[in-house]
Amino acid sequence: MKNILMKLLMFLILALFAASCSKSPVKLEFSVLDSVYNVAGVDYDADYCKMQILENPQDKDSKVIDIPVIRIRTGSKQPGAPVFILNDGPGYSNFVKIMPTWLVENHDVIIIGYRGVDGAVNLNLPELNHITQNSNFLSDANLNLAAKAFEKGFNKLADSLEIDLSQYNIVNMAYDLESARLAFQYEKINIFAVGFGGRIAQIYSKIAPNAVFRIMMERPKAYGSLALNSQLIENVMEFYNPVAREINNNTGFSQNIIRTLSSLPKEHNGHVFDKDKIVYSTFSLLETLHGAALVNEAFLSAGNGDYESLKYLEELYSEFYPAFNFGDYAIKSATCEYEPKMDYSNAFSYNSINSIGSPLAKFVFAVIQKSGFKTEILPVKLSNPDSLAGECLMITANLDLTAPFELAEFELKPKYSNAVSIILSDYNSQDLHTYNITAYSDLISNFLYSGNYKSYIPEMKLINLKPEKTLKQLAMERIQ
Numbered sequence: 001m002k003n004i005l006m007k008l009l010m011f012l013i014l015a016l017f018a019a020s021c022s023k024s025p026v027k028l029e030f031s032v033l034d035s036v037y038n039v040a041g042v043d044y045d046a047d048y049c050k051m052q053i054l055e056n057p058q059d060k061d062s063k064v065i066d067i068p069v070i071r072i073r074t075g076s077k078q079p080g081a082p083v084f085i086l087n088d089g090p091g092y093s094n095f096v097k098i099m100p101t102w103l104v105e106n107h108d109v110i111i112i113g114y115r116g117v118d119g120a121v122n123l124n125l126p127e128l129n130h131i132t133q134n135s136n137f138l139s140d141a142n143l144n145l146a147a148k149a150f151e152k153g154f155n156k157l158a159d160s161l162e163i164d165l166s167q168y169n170i171v172n173m174a175y176d177l178e179s180a181r182l183a184f185q186y187e188k189i190n191i192f193a194v195g196f197g198g199r200i201a202q203i204y205s206k207i208a209p210n211a212v213f214r215i216m217m218e219r220p221k222a223y224g225s226l227a228l229n230s231q232l233i234e235n236v237m238e239f240y241n242p243v244a245r246e247i248n249n250n251t252g253f254s255q256n257i258i259r260t261l262s263s264l265p266k267e268h269n270g271h272v273f274d275k276d277k278i279v280y281s282t283f284s285l286l287e288t289l290h291g292a293a294l295v296n297e298a299f300l301s302a303g304n305g306d307y308e309s310l311k312y313l314e315e316l317y318s319e320f321y322p323a324f325n326f327g328d329y330a331i332k333s334a335t336c337e338y339e340p341k342m343d344y345s346n347a348f349s350y351n352s353i354n355s356i357g358s359p360l361a362k363f364v365f366a367v368i369q370k371s372g373f374k375t376e377i378l379p380v381k382l383s384n385p386d387s388l389a390g391e392c393l394m395i396t397a398n399l400d401l402t403a404p405f406e407l408a409e410f411e412l413k414p415k416y417s418n419a420v421s422i423i424l425s426d427y428n429s430q431d432l433h434t435y436n437i438t439a440y441s442d443l444i445s446n447f448l449y450s451g452n453y454k455s456y457i458p459e460m461k462l463i464n465l466k467p468e469k470t471l472k473q474l475a476m477e478r479i480q
Contacts, residue, residue, distance in 0.1 A: 037072045044104055045073040051112070051183065055167045057175040063163065067119035069180055070095075072109040080449045081213045082108035083190045084177060086197025090170075090226075090332035091324030093117050094197075102441055106449045107190065112180050116168040116328040121161060123168060123327030125153040128367075132321050138276040138362055140345065146363070147370035150330065154373050157327065166376040168328065169335040170383060174203040181211055188213040190448045195403055196221045198394075199336075202412065205388040212390030216447050219403040219429055220394055222412035223384040227337040228361045230347065230354040232404045233283075237355065239399055239426070240292060243463045248300055253292075253465075254355035257282065260299040260310075262352065268307050277317035278310065279350050280359045284320035285313070286401050287430045293467040301472070309471035322360075334368050334375050336383040344369050385415070392419035393447050397427035420453065426461045435459045 029050045037046035049069040056062035083103050087094050094114045103109050116123045131137070131146045158165050177200065181189055190213050193201040198220025205212050224232075240253035248256050264273055285291030298309035348362035394413060396405035405423050413419045424432070432440060436459035443456040469477075 037070060045075070047071045047073070051176075051180060053115075053176060053179050055164060057172055057179070062167075065115065065119065065121055065163075067113035067115055067176065068095075069113065070111045071184065072104050072111075074104050074106060074108050076106045078106075079108065080106045081188045081190045082110055082184070082186050083192050083448055084180070085109060085111045086177070086191060086193040086200050088195030088197060088221075089114060089117075089328075090196055091117070091322070091326065091329030102445055103192070103448065106445070110180060110184070112176055114328075115173060115176060116331060117325050121163055121168070122325070123157060123165070123331060124325040125150065125157070125327040125330075127153055128326040129323055132363065133318065135274055136276050138279075138349070138359060143345065143363070143366050143370055146367045150367050151371040151373045154327065154330075165331055166335060168331050169378060170199055170332055171203055171207075171336075171378060173200050174207055177204050178208045178211070181208070187211070191215045192218075192444065192448065193220065194218045196225075196332075198222070198403075198408075198412070199225075199383075202388065202415070203383070203385060205390050205392075205416070206385035209389035214391045214448055214451060215393070216444055217392065217394045217408075217412075218432065219396060219400055220408050220412055221403045222407035223380075224337070224407050224411065225403055226333045226361065227339070227342075227344075227365055228348075228358045228402070228404075230349075230358045232406060233356065233358055233401055234354055235406065236399060236401050236404060237286075240296070240463060240465065243465050244296060247465060248296070253296060256296060256299045256303065257355040258352060260303045261350070261355075264302065264310075271307075271311055273307075273310075274314055274317075275350075276359070278314045279356045281313045281316045281320050282356050283359050283401065285316075286399075286428065288428050288434075289399070289426070289431060289461070289463060290467065292399075292428070292463070293465045294471050296465045297467055297470050301470070306472070308475065312471040312475040315475075330364060330368055331375065333364055334373075335378050338365065338368060338377055340369070342369075388416045390416070390418070391451060392416045393453050394419065394421040395424065395432070395443075396421060397424045397429060397432060399427060399431075400429040402429055422453070422456070422458070424458050424461075426463050427458075431461070435461060 035046055035048055036043040050066045051069045052064050052066045054062040055065050085094065087096060094111055095118065113119050115121065127149045128146060131142065131149055134142050136142055154165065189211055191201045191204065193215065198217040201215050201217060205215065234254060237254045244253040244256065245251065251259065261275060264275065266272060282295050285295050298313045302310040344362060344365040348358040350357035394408050396408045398405050409421055409423065413421055439456060443453060446452040
């Protein structure tokens with residue numbers, strides 16, 4: 001009898017809640033009531049919702065679209081402000097990463113689907129992912145081929161779904177967050193933002209300043225991180241130089257790559273080298289210190305005539321090139337960082353100065369530029385606002401290629417009136433969750449609940465460019 005009364009009470013509460021939401025363009029439909037969200041074998045009370053929103057939040061007559069929302073409910077008797085999770089991207093679902101379960105001890109945790117990836121409208125262009133597997137995928141010939149597929153795919157997508165592609169931008173993603181806050185009737189919220197999620201949080205701080213309590217940004221991709229400048233990548237790679245010179249006969253890390261690529265034979269023992277794939281695999285492996293050691297050894301050995309590690313580095317491209325939602329990545333990039341007058345093909349290429357260029361940005365932005373596709377470009381004051389509200393803590397890593405600490409520290413941080421940063425020395429992008437993870441988890445929890453961050457002491461790390469096993473050895477083990 002007690003359970004029946006409880007379920008009846010829950011139904012009445014949800015009915016009242018739905019009625020209150022129906023007065024605005026935003027509406028939550030609870031597809032699963034009184035359910036659980038399982039993470040790593042642990043069940044949490046959760047609500048599964050479909051949020052109906054306007055494709056263009058500024059136009060009440062706009063098309064209605066829907067995206068999924070999950071709220072994991074805390075059992076705390078003294079809960080802190082709810083935490084909205086904004087994961088990395090663009091081109092990825094907001095549900096791809098494991099939810100930080102420890103936050104549920106003191107907060108409701110809400111995950112909103114990303115428009116363009118999650119929900120009814122999916123902007124994926126699988127034909128582009130296929131073209132990236134071609135030989136010399138960064139060549140003008142392949143970029144022209146990709147541009148034609150890109151334009152054709154987007155025109156077909158817009159027609160078949162009857163959507164305005166320009167509305168699937170980063171500013172409207174921030175409005176989606178605000179729609180969810182209003183629908184759940186939260187007065188203040190916290191945000192835990194990773195990578196690209198930091199850009200969404202930045203814009204949200206501008207459009208809803210009175211709703212922001214605390215924001216923690218992990219490796220925030222500040223303005224300029226999508227159209228990532230080749231020189232910024234080189235600046236990061238310079239941190240490897242002191243150790244690299246000790247084992248590379250006084251040759252720096254980038255110098256080792258440039259020297260080897262410039263003297264690389266077209267083919268060796270029947271193998272035709274693909275420099276584009278070698279460069280992209282290098283870019284990907286540099287997400288960890290272990291990967292940096294593998295890269296340095298591969299180029300050093302190739303410079304001495306042993307090409308086996310470099311061959312395997314090239315082969316790894318098929319695993320490294322991200323199978324992201326290319327259409328979504330392109331729309332977010334084109335609307336918030338695209339500059340029509342920039343020559344992306346040349347500016348982001350690897351050469352005698354820039355060892356690996358900016359391979360991902362080159363492919364995405366050069367394809368946009370070479371295509372006939374046009375979309376509305378957001379004003380910088382909207383996509384990169386300043387005078388921002390909320391307590392903000394930024395965690396960056398000095399060896400992070402995809403979210404350079406320079407941009408976070410000197411571009412994003414000054415825009416907040418109450419922001420502090422912790423720059424982790426000799427950490428790569430993936431090392432944050434490898435070293436001293438307990439202390440790092442406590443940092444996230446303590447800051448979002450109480451604002452405390454000063455007790456965090458990161459584990460000291462040192463660059464080591466001598467791998468335990470070379471790529472050549474790993475390739476042999478794979479065959480065996």
